[in-house]
Amino acid sequence: MSTSEIHIRLPPPTAVRREVPVEEYLQVKESYDKEKPIVSVQTQFNLAWVLIRSSSEHQQRQGLNLFSSIYKEVPERRLECLYYISLAYYKLFEYDEARRYIDMFLAKEPKNNEAALLREMIHHDVKKGLYEGEGGFDGVENGYIGMAIVAGTVFSGAALFGWVTKKLFFNRSKK
Template sequence: MSSSLPYAAEVESPLKPDELQVLRAQYEKEGEYVGIQTKFNYAWGLIKSSSRSEQQEGVRMLSEIFRTSPERRRECLYYLALGNFKLGNYSEARRYNDLLLEFEGENMQAGGLKTLIDDRVAKEGMMGVAIVGGIAVAAGVIGSVLFKGARRR
């Protein structure tokens, strides 16, 4: 089944406006009785969009499917990882992608996305920021412990 997942680079090419409109029209036509597949397809189209607000809506819809439809969770993992990656939510993207890799360690698309996430994080210096932030938190905890110990004496 992993072969049906698109390569991570595919998410960078948005659907044509009329293609997204077809998905939107079907979603709206089904209204409050929208089927899971219709909702999934529309969310996928939104994630591929170049509009940040549409990407956010796609991630929101996929998160809802993930929570309410256990049988679709594995399928949602990759697209949640892709959507969060596009939005710059790299820790969330990594979390969803790592979950998928736990189930499908040989999934080439998830492996490729892992590389993209790691490269982007390194490029943006997020690791350095996280290390400095972690040191600051650790220093704060140690300082708090020392301060409490000093007050007891």
């Protein structure tokens, strides 16, 4: 079977936004720990999928690292891992990397609906300004913009207050 004939079933990209219940995480983690020191690829994969759906950036990065290891070490899971690596980068707001991996996936499986949707979601978030790549906006830049707006508002308010106060006192002293 050639690469162009492979059709992988993948979860919708929105699934990465749904955090895993603690019980499920504990179950997968327990399976992982029981299999040590030689953990099966599927168990590693399951743990990586649970981790990238976490609200913890540290756990998301652990999941990303697991998917990256599987990608490097297990050729038959590479295509699938491209999608999940892209999802992980998407969740981490690292859109350049997310786009790079989803484009590699789509080059091999261009008709995959989930991958196409993820590509659209990345594009949409970049357009909305949630972009952290080069030339985009990140939290620091947004923080500076916010501080500039607040400073401008405070300065304008102080100037207005000074002007009103001057008018009131100036008019009183003339009478």
